[in-house]
């Protein structure tokens with residue numbers, strides 16, 4: 149049986165239950181206090197009318213004490229609510245973040261590609277923790293005040309209670325009837341606001357493309373229309389809110405008036421005391437409140453349940469397979485035998501691939517776009533596992549490796565170099581925690597970025613990446629190479645590391661890459677063949693398998709597919725003697 153996600157959330161966060169129960173307990177206490185205060189108010193009035201001044205003062209003092217106690221209760225309540233909300237938010241978010249970093253990379257890549265998840269997760273967890281303390285407190289207070297109000301009302305006057313039982317549903321029903329179409333209108337205007345915001349976000353993301361196509365005018369106009377529409381909807385929505393408030397107010401007044409008519413008659417007949425009548429009216433308001441808010445309570449529980457469900461979509465991602473050992477059994481970085489692999493149900497992406505990367509050698513994997521080169525790399529990193537065949541990495545099957553130990557032996561540079569929001573130093577040190585500044589300097593010198601970094605006002609501590617200084621494509625790439633360098637991993641993986649660069653920049657970056665590859669094993673993936681000219685051995689892939697392999701001269705001599713690709717790219721095809 150599927151367990152309700154909200155219930156599951158509380159089962160997983162048991163340590164907050166005592167706090168939440170305390171909140172509910174205090175709400176119960178508050179209900180009692182409210183009931184007592186209202187009752188003693190009425191008593192004070194009745195004592196006064198009977199001329200019992202001493203008793204009246206006593207009852208009034210008691211009432212004041214109850215009201216004061218309820219004030220103190222509010223302070224305590226807020227203190228506990230604040231503590232729970234904050235702690236829960238921080239802890240639950242940390243857990244979700246841990247999952248995002250430790251979850252199975254295959255699922256993370258395919259199902260959660262957008263940053264949207266992270267944003268949504270944040271607001272979901274926010275609502276979950278606010279609900280757990282703040283809303284639970286409000287709701288339990290409403291419910292308990294209503295319940296105790298109900299008991300007290302029946303106890304105070306059954307005749308008036310009877311009248312109330314007739315009046316309340318009529319008034320609530322009328323409010324519901326009138327506000328239903330209003331509510332639908334409100335939802336419509338809220339939705340339109342959301343869609344306008346998404347257009348704005350879209351335009352910001354594509355600002356340069358919009359300019360490049362000279363489409364500013366078009367977008368300006370669209371945006372203008374959208375914001376006019378938004379304003380119009382907002383005005384409408386405000387009008388609706390006003391109407392709804394008015395309807396509720398009128399219904400409430402009408403209900404109280406009816407109670408007054410019946411109550412006055414009961415008083416005139418000697419069936420009800422004035423003070424009791426006053427208590428009754430006060431207490432009946434608590435009951436009305438509880439009913440009036442029930443709709444909102446249910447909605448809020450639904451919304452929070454949806455949040456919990458989305459939270460578990462992330463939390464239910466399985467963790468990476470842990471692997472068994474972290475020992476290197478052989479210096480040979482990779483031996484693949486008859487490897488097959490597919491993403492889900494689609495056809496095979498790797499289809500009987502065999503290849504070997506000898507220790508200290510540079511092996512190139514080339515082939516047309518889509519033939520499975522990047523996929524092979526993902527398998528080498530153990531982001532995905534082979535379906536069949538054998539993939540030995542440093543002498544052990546990839547599945548047996550503990551992921552962190554395996555990845556410590558690899559440094560990767562891809563086409564879309566990714567710089568984090570941080571300083572130059574932080575971006576390099578990412579490759580190796582505890583990197584000294586001298587080591588960082590050496591790496592920056594090796595990739596010929598040192599002069600540039602020194603020209604920054606804050607040198608190595610200059611913020612770069614998002615929100616910082618912008619570097620050119622080639623500079624970014626060289627910084628990523630420096631990051632890979634300091635890792636001092638025995639195997640370097642290059643996936644189209646220079647493909648996004650122009651020829652001039654490619655040459656500069658290539659120099660840094662050569663430095664990185666010095667004395668290491670490497671897999672160089674490229675479809676631009678100029679980058680693989682220095683490789684010791686080449687594999688030519690087609691549809692997930694190797695169709696040609698050999699040294700550069702032997703492949704050229706073969707005059708097969710590799711030869712043809714070289715010719716198409718205008719590279720020398722003569723075998724040098």
Ligand SMILES: Nc1ncnc2c1ncn2[C@@H]1O[C@H](COP(=O)(O)OP(=O)(O)O)[C@@H](O)[C@H]1O
Nearest residue numbers: 257258491497516517518519520521522523524
């Ligand atoms: N995450 C993924 N989910 C499903 N299919 C994918 C995924 N990544 C790549 N593919 C598919 O696998 C095939 C090989 O892709 P890839 O290894 O990136 O090729 P290459 O790097 O040689 O250009 C392509 O058909 C591509 O559409």
Ligand SMILES: [Mg+2]
Nearest residue numbers: 521522523644
């Ligand atoms: Mg690729």
